Amino acid sequence: MSATPMPRAANAEGAIADPAASLDCRPFSKGLYIDGRWQKASQAHTIPVIDPATEDLLAEVADATVDDARRAVDAAAGAARAWRLTSPRQRSEILRTCYRLMIERSDMLARLVSLENGKALPDARGEIAYAAEFFRWNAEEAVRIPGELGRAPSGGNRILVDYEPIGIAVLITPWNFPAAMATRKIAPALAAGCTVILKPASETPLTAYALAGLYEEAGVPPGVVNVITTSTPGPVTAAMLGDPRVRKLSFTGSTGVGRQLLAEAAKTVLSSSMELGGNAPFLVFDDADLDAALDGAMVAKMRNAGEACTAANRFYVQAGIHDDFVAGLVGRMGALKVGPGSDPSTACGPMITAKAVDKIDRLVADAVARGAKVVLGGRRPEGKGFYYPPTVLIDVSPDAEMAREEIFGPVAAIYRFETQEQAIAWSNDTEYGLASYIFTRDLKRGLAVASEIESGMIALNRGLVSDPAAPFGGVKQSGLGREGGAHGVLEFLEAKYIATSF
């Protein structure tokens, strides 16, 4: 699509106190970032980036073709040997510089994230701090890559295991955390000694391009990180995954696209890490600390206005605490100010697209048709911007579509349960298994329930699980592999076994 309205260009250091003030986005749409240079795509067609708060055009970014993707793989291949031979300490220092630069620019980066994604500024600031932390954490991991030496049971030889960079990695990321989903992959890949091609989501490419300039400044050599945007992710990705020089796919996004990419990766038997969708249960037992459960619910549901893979999707609340919990949640969610993410007083920004709002609307209508009662919100507003208000539904039927699908919006669906067994059975009645939340004052019960729940991550009496120092990931159809902690860098390493006698 070629230019229609002019991209929004305003005061580059515009005061964030003015909701209308925005960044000049043009510096972040200079072309594809390949081999350390901004390069033109081989077609004139561009991808529009829309402000979800106003529906205005923010910028247009380059639209890579299959040929451009091949150029990016060429660049990653050209830089691969020198990068894998840099010393771990050197890689560590560069990653540490990326961290420092991100922190120094966190205000601008948060505003950019908020602008293109729509999330409220406090959420965007939280994301930048979280995203930067992957550089600091992996700067520390780069100098701690493990190795093993053992004696064979026969006593005849030694078993030496060396961990080598797996090779060129293709990284594909979603729009809901434009900074953190990229750095959660780039930082461990670079720590391991891999070169990468990042393909960010079409809705939020500007943050990825802003960060590309920052890596260069931090001393990342040309070709080590390449960033391309495309409106045809299927063929462009297939071309990269089919290239025998590429040895890793790391994807974050929906389970549906993850399944397609796994099928594509099977053709070249490509190592694949998958961070996919979720359907998080949030269990509140009668003995829970009500205030703590409500605090946790607000974080688990309303961080990013519900647009998070870890977002609480199903609130299972025990009968004895149910009414108090509902009253408390309605009070807190009803007090949130809805508005543009760039307005500092906003607590709940717009959704990413009109399509996302349509989906929420459809799920709410379906739940209501099956007997749910709307006790807050539930009606999409008129006018510009992709807004949906904070909404609470009670008496939701376990047959409602929202019990099986990610709502991905500010809608809390509350189900009443009687027994622990019932809550566990309902929690596990899903193809997903990413995050779960449990609130009880009885630690023994909390740990017992945690061990019964089929989920890669459990928050016990907390509303937040994400931590760069911890292994993030899901079971069942929520994914394969882990990001963060000591596990993150292992996804980009391959064990080489050497049998030797000495």
Ligand code: NAP
């Ligand atoms: P999505 O539609 O699956 O897209 C994710 C990425 O895949 C985007 O870059 C997209 O590009 C690309 N893509 C789409 N179709 C493709 C294809 N055929 N071949 C190759 N790439 C393709 O997901 P989303 O809507 O952006 O993100 C929301 C989803 O991500 C939710 O399900 C959420 O739970 C999940 N998520 C999971 C985690 C986790 O850590 N487990 C974290 C965040 C989000 P385009 O933008 O150009 O379509």
